[in-house]
Amino acid sequence: MAMEYFSGVSDALRLTFVQVMIMANLSIGIFIIGMYINIRKWGMGSTGYGDSPAKNLLAFPKMLAYQMSEHAHVHNQSVISTLILDVVLQRRILNRSPLRWFMHFTIFVGWMTLFVLSLAMFLVEMIHLVGAQVGLHGLPEFMNPAVFRELLAVPNDIFSYILLIGIIIAIYRRLFVTKVREATIAYDSILLIGLTIITISGFIADGIRTGRFWNLSFLGLDIPIEYAPPAALFHVVISLLFCIAYIPFSKYIHMIAIPLALLANKGGE
Amino acid sequence: MAKREPSINTENFTAVQIMELDACSRCGECVDWCPTYDASGKDPGLAPRDKILRWKDYINKAYGLRATLFGPKEIPEEEIEQFKDDVYGCTTCGICATVCESAINTVELWESMRANLVKRGNGPYGKQGMFLKLISEYKNPYMADNKDRINWFPEDIKVEDKAEILYFGGCTAELKQRKLALATGRLLNKLDIKFTMLGEDEICCGSALIRTGQYYVNDAAKVNAQANIDNIKAKGAKIVLYACAGCFRASLVDWPRLTGKELPFKVMHITQYLQDLIEKDEIKWEKSIDKKVTYHDPCHLGRHVGVFEPPRAVLESIPGIEFIEMERTENDQRCCGAGGGVKAGMPDLALSVASTRVQEDALATEADILSSACPFCKRNLSDGRDAVGAKDLEVEDVVVLAAEAMGIDLSDAPE
Numbered sequence: 001m002a003m004e005y006f007s008g009v010s011d012a013l014r015l016t017f018v019q020v021m022i023m024a025n026l027s028i029g030i031f032i033i034g035m036y037i038n039i040r041k042w043g044m045g046s047t048g049y050g051d052s053p054a055k056n057l058l059a060f061p062k063m064l065a066y067q068m069s070e071h072a073h074v075h076n077q078s079v080i081s082t083l084i085l086d087v088v089l090q091r092r093i094l095n096r097s098p099l100r101w102f103m104h105f106t107i108f109v110g111w112m113t114l115f116v117l118s119l120a121m122f123l124v125e126m127i128h129l130v131g132a133q134v135g136l137h138g139l140p141e142f143m144n145p146a147v148f149r150e151l152l153a154v155p156n157d158i159f160s161y162i163l164l165i166g167i168i169i170a171i172y173r174r175l176f177v178t179k180v181r182e183a184t185i186a187y188d189s190i191l192l193i194g195l196t197i198i199t200i201s202g203f204i205a206d207g208i209r210t211g212r213f214w215n216l217s218f219l220g221l222d223i224p225i226e227y228a229p230p231a232a233l234f235h236v237v238i239s240l241l242f243c244i245a246y247i248p249f250s251k252y253i254h255m256i257a258i259p260l261a262l263l264a265n266k267g268g269e
Numbered sequence: 270m271a272k273r274e275p276s277i278n279t280e281n282f283t284a285v286q287i288m289e290l291d292a293c294s295r296c297g298e299c300v301d302w303c304p305t306y307d308a309s310g311k312d313p314g315l316a317p318r319d320k321i322l323r324w325k326d327y328i329n330k331a332y333g334l335r336a337t338l339f340g341p342k343e344i345p346e347e348e349i350e351q352f353k354d355d356v357y358g359c360t361t362c363g364i365c366a367t368v369c370e371s372a373i374n375t376v377e378l379w380e381s382m383r384a385n386l387v388k389r390g391n392g393p394y395g396k397q398g399m400f401l402k403l404i405s406e407y408k409n410p411y412m413a414d415n416k417d418r419i420n421w422f423p424e425d426i427k428v429e430d431k432a433e434i435l436y437f438g439g440c441t442a443e444l445k446q447r448k449l450a451l452a453t454g455r456l457l458n459k460l461d462i463k464f465t466m467l468g469e470d471e472i473c474c475g476s477a478l479i480r481t482g483q484y485y486v487n488d489a490a491k492v493n494a495q496a497n498i499d500n501i502k503a504k505g506a507k508i509v510l511y512a513c514a515g516c517f518r519a520s521l522v523d524w525p526r527l528t529g530k531e532l533p534f535k536v537m538h539i540t541q542y543l544q545d546l547i548e549k550d551e552i553k554w555e556k557s558i559d560k561k562v563t564y565h566d567p568c569h570l571g572r573h574v575g576v577f578e579p580p581r582a583v584l585e586s587i588p589g590i591e592f593i594e595m596e597r598t599e600n601d602q603r604c605c606g607a608g609g610g611v612k613a614g615m616p617d618l619a620l621s622v623a624s625t626r627v628q629e630d631a632l633a634t635e636a637d638i639l640s641s642a643c644p645f646c647k648r649n650l651s652d653g654r655d656a657v658g659a660k661d662l663e664v665e666d667v668v669v670l671a672a673e674a675m676g677i678d679l680s681d682a683p684e
Binding site for chain 1: 278280283286289291293297300318322329332370373374485527600
């Protein structure tokens with residue numbers, strides 16, 4: 001079966017595949033450098049209260065391990081409880097604001113699931129391509145990229161809309177809730193704008209490929225299918241840049257720092 | 270050319286604390302709950318969220334990407350000085366940590382910022398600068414002769430030379446609010462509990478120095494903590510009782526951290542001790558207190574170390590008391606405004622916070638008595654009560670109420 005287009009890998013567009021691979025590696029490289037700078041910055045602190053600054057890369061993991069093993073005076077929540085209740089279920093947000101929890105949780109679930117689904121699609125494509133080169137045959141039917149793509153179609157749709165719901169609430173709050181609007185700074189806006197562009201571009205790329213609603217026909221544009229690969233390429237590139245490369249340098253760092261803070265403080269007071 | 274030195278450094282910060290600056294999602298919960306931000310007329314500089322953002326910006330200017338590539342970016346001195354003023358406008362009550370969705374340990378963060386700024390030469394704030402000198406010279410922050418800690422005790426109070434129970438009175442109860450120390454001493458006597466005290470060998474617990482970021486100077490807080498621990502051990506104590514929330518918190522959390530060792534004795538707030546006795550039915554109440562009583566959780570006893578229930582258990586067991594909760598209690602409690610050096614450094618701000626607590630929370634319960642379990646809270650809540658003109662509202666410590674209900678006469682308490 002010919003592969004017209006999947007998640008950026010295309011028989012017809014070898015250039016696209018190469019571009020995406022370069023971009024992916026570049027993004028991962030930028031992410032690693034950014035995290036190195038952050039961990040080095042965090043490591044400018046000490047490994048114990050009142051101690052002199054350690055100023056080395058291991059200071060952060062050492063202090064984190066120390067705090068996670070330290071006896072807490074208010075409560076001693078286990079790591080497993082913290083991971084499930086606070087990191088995954090985000091109980092602390094729910095305790096403060098059910099609406100904000102719903103917004104954040106839909107974004108979190110939508111985002112993480114789409115990331116995992118995209119990764120799975122990418123792996124199947126890679127296995128398929130490499131398999132074709134090395135003469136690997138006999139893979140299960142569902143490992144065929146075309147079949148696998150169809151398998152993912154429904155969950156992709158569901159979690160895309162879950163993500164979109166969260167984003168719409170977030171945009172509404174930033175624009176129409178006075179207190180939130182007045183407190184918004186570029187640091188917050190960039191995160192939301194990036195997320196919105198990635199999500200909408202994903203819907204549009206998919207809409208052009210399938211010819212459904214999101215091909216902007218409702219605006220009278222009805223973008224032809226030839227634009228599907230570049231639209232998908234745009235979506236993939238901007239996703240890689242925002243979702244991976246930009247994390248250490250922006251508010252996206254909270255995706256890493258908040259779980260670490262929750263673990264360090266045993267879920268907090 | 271030599272690289273420019275960063276305007277700020279990471280002294281007194283742990284690696285996890287620097288990471289926590291990146292964990293702020295700027296949700297604004299801390300701003301909604303901060304008592305000093307509220308009492309200041311919503312001064313944006315006092316908003317916890319913005320303090321985190323500013324310090325994070327300073328750290329990035331010193332050690333972030335740009336600093337890595339091109340060298341640190343200078344931060345104007347006026348900006349750091351303004352930041353210092355703002356970071357001291359905090360009672361370290363910890364409500365920001367309680368509501369923080371990212372679980373940032375903000376109290377520790379503020380104290381680290383303060384210590385860093387003291388080391389840098391910016392802090393502390395106003396009269397707080399006297400704490401170190403006074404405590405070093407007098408062993409208490411009130412410029413009182415340390416011999417006067419318990420030499421005023423009436424003769425009926427029996428304090429053992431050595432005992433397994435030690436009552437650590439604290440500077441405020443022994444030197445300023447002596448009714449509390451008197452009540453505690455007589456209450457323990459009445460319960461036939463043999464106890465000892467440190468007397469003139471007692472040194473300030475260090476809370477004032479630690480909360481205002483001055484603990485490391487000359488290692489004063491560490492030296493004093495160790496001296497207190499050694500003196501307590503020499504008295505043969507196995508359990509140390511506290512009627513002061515600030516001393517209790519300092520002993521439980523700060524002393525082990527400062528000395529790097531676990532305490533060789535158990536520390537208990539006296540309400541915890543009384544609760545145990547009540548549960549064993551070992552307290553005989555002799556007098557009914559027929560009043561409506563509400564309870565203010567001291568930050569250092571409640572949010573900081575999780576002692577919420579014992580003071581309530583004591584109040585609820587006293588005959589005649591109609592116990593009523595304020596709207597904001599326990600983890601959500603509103604600070605009295607005295608902590609974190611604010612009472613000494615920014616008395617107007619402290620009074621404004623206390624007035625809010627009395628006006629909006631205590632008076633709404635229509636209670637006759639606003640009780641607490643901390644002499645510092647009592648002092649500031651009394652000031653707040655006076656400021657709002659609520660002259661019918663009595664402010665009293667739980668231990669004093671318990672002593673009175675046990676039929677103990679405190680009419681000879683010094684002013």
